[in-house]
Amino acid sequence: MPRLSLFVHRYTRNLLLTLGLLLQLLGTASFSQAADEPTPLAAVKVEVDKVLGILRKPDYNFDRDKSAISAEIRRAFDDVAMAQSVIGLEWKNFNPTQQTEFKDLLLQTVENTYIGRLKAYTNESVQFRKEEVKGTIGSVETFIVTSTKEIPVKYKLRKRSDGWFIYDVDIENASMVNTYRDMYRPTLGKEGIDGLLKQMKAKLAELKG
Amino acid sequence: MLRATTLRRLLTLTLLVAGLCGTVASRAAQDGKDTKDEEFFDYDDKEAPAVTIADPLESFNRASFAFNDQLYRIVLKPVARGLRILPEPVRTSFSNFFSNLGAPISAISALLAGEPVNAASELGRFLLNSTAGLLGFFDPATEVGLVKDEEDLGQTMASYGIGHGFYLVVPFYGSSSLRDFTGGLATSALNPVFRNLETGEVIGITAISTEVTISLDKDTYEAFYESAIDPYLFFRSAWVQNREGKINQ
Numbered sequence: 001m002p003r004l005s006l007f008v009h010r011y012t013r014n015l016l017l018t019l020g021l022l023l024q025l026l027g028t029a030s031f032s033q034a035a036d037e038p039t040p041l042a043a044v045k046v047e048v049d050k051v052l053g054i055l056r057k058p059d060y061n062f063d064r065d066k067s068a069i070s071a072e073i074r075r076a077f078d079d080v081a082m083a084q085s086v087i088g089l090e091w092k093n094f095n096p097t098q099q100t101e102f103k104d105l106l107l108q109t110v111e112n113t114y115i116g117r118l119k120a121y122t123n124e125s126v127q128f129r130k131e132e133v134k135g136t137i138g139s140v141e142t143f144i145v146t147s148t149k150e151i152p153v154k155y156k157l158r159k160r161s162d163g164w165f166i167y168d169v170d171i172e173n174a175s176m177v178n179t180y181r182d183m184y185r186p187t188l189g190k191e192g193i194d195g196l197l198k199q200m201k202a203k204l205a206e207l208k209g
Numbered sequence: 210m211l212r213a214t215t216l217r218r219l220l221t222l223t224l225l226v227a228g229l230c231g232t233v234a235s236r237a238a239q240d241g242k243d244t245k246d247e248e249f250f251d252y253d254d255k256e257a258p259a260v261t262i263a264d265p266l267e268s269f270n271r272a273s274f275a276f277n278d279q280l281y282r283i284v285l286k287p288v289a290r291g292l293r294i295l296p297e298p299v300r301t302s303f304s305n306f307f308s309n310l311g312a313p314i315s316a317i318s319a320l321l322a323g324e325p326v327n328a329a330s331e332l333g334r335f336l337l338n339s340t341a342g343l344l345g346f347f348d349p350a351t352e353v354g355l356v357k358d359e360e361d362l363g364q365t366m367a368s369y370g371i372g373h374g375f376y377l378v379v380p381f382y383g384s385s386s387l388r389d390f391t392g393g394l395a396t397s398a399l400n401p402v403f404r405n406l407e408t409g410e411v412i413g414i415t416a417i418s419t420e421v422t423i424s425l426d427k428d429t430y431e432a433f434y435e436s437a438i439d440p441y442l443f444f445r446s447a448w449v450q451n452r453e454g455k456i457n458q
Contacts, residue, residue, distance in 0.1 A: 081250040113436040117429065147301045148425055150356070152454075158250060167250065173454025174447040182261070182446035183439050199438045207436060 040138030040157040041131040043164040047076040048126050048142070055121045062119040069118060070111060078165035079107045081158050085167055085177040086184065098193050105200040110176065112207055114169075123147075138164060262386065262449045263375040273378040274441050280381065281423075281430065289423035300421055302346040307418035309338045309345025311359065314400040318360040322368040330355050358458070362399070363392025367456040376445060384448040 312335035319328035374387030437443040
């Protein structure tokens, strides 16, 4: 009888130990999986840190570093989703050449408008506040802290199989996508997509020249 | 001197405009977007539908926008550039000073909008910054956690359900709407800090304050203007979204 009780005792102890070990393993596994699972916040933070890294280099020079910044930003953006959001359902009526051309021109326009702002970078920092995820759509609220104010900047992202990508940015509550949509709509209505593409090209040429 | 009669008139005007504006819905009706195309990114932000604004005076507004653009480029910007001889911290202090002058009316607007916490915070900011902040040149209030959250009477009217009415670009003043321009006039007329000042002095303070703000800005206006195929539409859209965001805060 004592043997049996000893056996039961040992058996239970081993079982518990094994279980504990297993749970621990599972725990670490699920924990590390949770940590690896990319979130909109992580995606934005990685990009912002990379861009800030360039801006904060002691020998930062906008004209020289522009292409590096541009490459970073292009990687973080979902240009197709951005273009589709600006156009709306009419997107499907465009042929693939028009779609690609619009997407490229829009990205160039956004770059010209917003990346140029980084030329003026001094000592601003970025604070991350809130992250929201609803299915495949996410948003990240941040603030750019300047000497006189905090500028709210909200990134909107969509989830693809390869991670989270930005399709819109709200600066002081004004959405980039909505603003371009409002601006392009009258031209699109009157002159169609080809008229709009022509105007966008002319504007970009004017900026370069 | 802004007399009691002036104030009463302004209030009457405000109420009149409020009546006129009614509750013009500024939210665009969302047409039922439903797509089965898997490729297409169905951007349909149902919680924050796109905001638009009626613009029956577009021709006038465009002329006014062109005038303000020239005013900015020929007068305001060169003066602001001149101000840049002053080191940035000095200009930041002036910016704090002017911003502090607006805190009392901001508190009143918040109170009238039924936001007592915000009102108390703005009042607290005014008291602390006017004293410990040396007449408002410094902003210790932000450091103790009282962050600036300016409220104007346009926002107050919005909280009563009054719509924009329509878009209005006012010469010398900029983007506004029937509601917000009225609110803006009332905001500076009713500001207790300005009570004993002549109208000319109030305009002077506003002009200097504007110059300081432009000098601190890093050519944002130009960047947006130059890259837009229609700057008028770009700024109208951005303005109405920005106001909507402030009202919904």
